[in-house]
Amino acid sequence: MIKSVIGLFLPVILALPLAAQEDSDVLFTVSGEPVTVGEFRYIYSKTNGQDADFSRASVMEYLDLYERFKLKVARAREMGLDTVVALQNELEGYRQQLADNYLLDKEVTDKLVSELYRRKQEDVDFSHILVSLPSLIPADTLAAYERAMDIRDGLTAGNFADRAAEVSDDAYSKNDGGHIGYVNAPLPGGMYRLEEAIYEAADGEVVGPVRTPAGYHLVLKHGSRPAYGEVEIAHILLRKSPEADPDMQKQRAEEARAALRNGESFEDVAAEYSEDDKTSRQGGYIGFFGINRYNKTFEEAAFGLSEDGEISEVIESPVGFHILKRISHRGIQPEAEQAPLLEAAVRQDTRFAEARKALFDRLEREYGTRKVDANYTSFVNGLDSTFFQLSTDLSAADRDATILEIGDQQYTTGDFVDYLEANARLRSSLERRFEVEGAAESLFDNWTDQQVERYAEAQLEEQFPEFKALMREYREGILLFEATKLEVWDRAGEDTTGLEAFFDAHRDQYRFPPRARVLKYTVNTAEGTDAQAVAQAAEKNTSAELIEEFGTDGLRIEEQVYEEATLPKGVTFKADTRSSVDQVDRNSAVFYRVVEMLPARQKELSEARGYVIADYQDQLERQWVEALRKKFAVKRNERVLAKLIES
Template identity: 30%
Template sequence: MKFKKVLLGLCLFVSALSFSQEVKKEVLFTIDGKPYYTDEFVRIYNKNLDLVKDDSQKNLDNYLNLFIGYKLKVSKANKLGLQNGKKYVGELKSYRTQLTKNYLTDTKVTKELIDEAYARSKKEVKASHILFLVDENALPADTLKAYNKAIDVRKKALAGESFEKLAEQYSEDPSAKENKGDLGYFSVFRMVYPFETGAYTTPKGEVSKPIRSRFGYHVIKVIDVRQNRGDVTVAHIMIMKPKKDSPEETAKVKSTIEDIYKKLKQGEEFETLAKQFSEDKSTAAVGGKLNRFGSGELSSTVFEDQSFALKQPGDITAPFESQHGWHIVKLIEKHTDRPFDELKADFENKIRKDERSKLIANSMTEKLKVKYAVKKDAKVYAKAVKALNDKIYTQSWEMPKDAAAYTQTVLSINSDRTFSAEDFLKYVSIQQKGGLVVKPIAKQADILFDNFTNDKLNAYYNDNLEKEFPEFGLVMGEYRDGLLLFDLMEKEIWEKAKNDTVALEGYYKNNIDKYQWKDRVDADVYSSTKEDVIKKVKKFLKKGKDADFIKAELNKEGKVEVLEKLGVFDQDSEALPKMKEWKKGISDVVKEGNYFYVVKTNDILPAGPKTFEQSKGRVINDYQQQLESNWITDLEKEFSVEVNKDVFARVKKELNQ
């Protein structure tokens, strides 16, 4: 989403509000009589001061113009009725859901779980397990049966029987027949939380008591505990898999990576070869260097395992294949530990998504029960329960036909939010579809009513966040305006700029100087660390020999003496040697660093204008900016803006102190 464009430098993304200076709330300006206040202006200015890169926007006079321009656009959006659009309403709801996350959790419990996860992340556990399946909502008798099975098999393990054989014989995990229960090494967040806790709290070499998860009961044997292998920084050279899946193309790719590997073994520099030949465009220019990563962070486990297997900085792997292509990896640095602050946000996000989140939600609900006055009407509830029957267990129960008889209030929260018995029965009707198993009905109804109460209690709290937390209301106001502005800009600027081909081509012609190619060459580049080899290449080129012939003649007996790269390059490209003058034909031998080059230049492509199609993306962006500038001028004419200059002078004085 183009949200940064929407806000036009105001950066209204908010994670927390900061009030670095208190300013008296006064009317700063009006638009068609509607007031806008000093506190909002100062809050946004202070919040974004460090984020604004353009110094002109830090100037208070310029910032006021930006702010007024922003509010003019919001005024226009409201005037057009965009706030009633279905898409807008849905997106605002989605943003609110995201924003509420920090308010709907118990921060103390969350912190405890993050601390626990961090401590566990320092270790990797190797464990085996035996699983006895039982559904989360199974009847007590079935649950007890599975538990007793787990107890009996644990006794056999404690008596000295082979855990692997027991897993093979008794485990109801389908993979146990092959792996004999062995799960290998894992760390935090790799298993369901109860299982993880069982593994991390069972001493090495011992067998746990039965551990209940949503899958059933587990008996866990901890085989080993080791330090987490941490993170690594590596560089790589990558040759992508061919687009055409044929034996010939595949062999060519493999041959290329093997030639590069031979050059590395002969002592040539990894970074230089990466710049010349790696097809990972995002890293080639920096010698193939990747950002630091840990286990499970990349899409390729093969790449990770090869990287972690390297021992010393400077070590390289042999060529290996991943799902993306062929790689050679060089170890730059091993990082044994990641700081807590670096992991905190990631851990919190993962906690929200796994079973730990239930602990947080339950804790939050208990606090809300203390915070708000929650009242249940026992008589009305008893009447509602009588309307239930055994059909709820077969998902066939239907609402009573005399629904009007169940309109009395069964639950109230703070006396200003009430729910009827009919509301509760509708809740039961929905919940039965998930499968209800607790008997008798009265006990199942009690569980459902507790869940119903918890849901309504949390919804009540959520609905009142703007009242509970003034800063939340301010943030929502900013999001609300930002989304309106997005819809307006899409309607008035972006779509017009993309689709008005005639206007775009006119803008391109009037600004052709902005859309120019650099000087380029169409060339075949040959490189070697040996001058005599490159001289031979030059002789072959003069005789009209092609790259395949030259490589076949000079790269013999498993040694790669010369590499070639063909294509169209900017004349200042890293892939080319620096030349005093570019001209068609075969160059002299050029030495640069440890390499000798000879270049066959097929064509000189001088600097000149790009075609409209070649520069269309940038033309659209530039044209959008022009449209927007003109549009602001039109808005200033459409709406009446009055600035309270005395108030603004006081604001400037206070902010500049």
């Protein structure tokens, strides 16, 4: 048995160091600076996306591009651009933007979103016994916990319903033996621990006590099923009310159902019969909903419809008599599509605060975080009731005394005082809940979390390879941009002699094809101007004469030059031709007239300047890269390259 297990896992064990070695292998060097397989694989995959097939042609093409990129970065460093303060500040700005929430997203948010998405795949059926909390006073909390533990003693799946009916404080469910029924994650705010308990328990298992804002829960998980998802429903409702005879309302509902059987549309029947004012004029449309949104009978009937377009029989709920029509059904959508909604739900829930606190507790232990008790106590002993005042002076006798240590970093009493003064409103708000010592302790804990997070952010490159890769992209991208600007782009725009020489050498590339000079006439017919009269007059009068005759209020003339492919619709590429008059709206009409054909010719530099500069930049960049290849040696590791292509 042991031998078979070793045989099963041995290939995996052997593969791990090989994979790590491949990522650390040097693919090529530029002036001795290595580029590893891991770096190239990351940027190649990121750039090419789904087309990153690691074929020879694809890898070789991108390898050439990346070598050129690295040559330019090497030149930027040679120019000392990596020491320019403005560029360093720009990079630090990028890093701060990237680092903000990065740790929380990777260590907390992303994991909670994946956990929630996984749970949403199942609806879970459970019962519970609630021991409520009369208050949050520690003595009351302890008493409630002890009561829950007493109930837990001897509690089984077999006697759970009886015990719930006897002792549960949940009036909603105790008469049903504590049975809640099927639920789907996330549970309402504050119920994360209960959600965790029912999803993680085995079928038939009793777990607890579980603490939530409602109190302590003892839980029996009955089972689970694939999540129902959401159903899109329209309905017809005949309401129950003190004024309405229930038998008559049911009879009217049956009449409506008969009308549907006779072929009348659901929309028409809803408009005639339904007493739901919000939906009757919209074909009875309710929309999408999941489980536990409506009454159980209504919900079961809605999800019991198995096909789109299927119509239920008359069903009764506490509200009245319904006829339901299924419009569509959708299951749990792909995680990528659900992620934004799930992330919002996670961040608003207590699970986020709990996971965040757990993260910082772990990091504090890993980094060796220590409160310097003597200096902290000395500072707190100097506080009095003015601590809660917004404008109080919190100056410490010894601002330089170390009050907190995280790893190799030390933080002083003065640092903590600066935090307290910057958060004066938070400090003042704590007066309702704490004495001075308790408020100071709470604020110190918050401040410590902030410092731990900042310390952790400084370690992101070591902890997250993708963060390190992104920072390398930012750093080298800034250097590349600045070097290219100085060596290529600025030169192309400022080197007038070189630009003119380039243009003279490539003049034949910059030509106008045959074109037409076209006049557009916009006639203001709202003012009574006759568009047809203008069109006839345009054939033998100049633009100035037309404006003089019809006035600027009645006529606007614009000139533009077109190539044949871009001519306005209805215009012929021929001199002295005119389009028909087109009444574009109630107030204006438009026609075009070709007044002159312009033959093909070479452009002057002033006419092609933008194109010439762009092409000149391309030439300068090619020449620059050729010079860089001579200046900085590029050496490929052909063996490593071949292995990368094979992967």
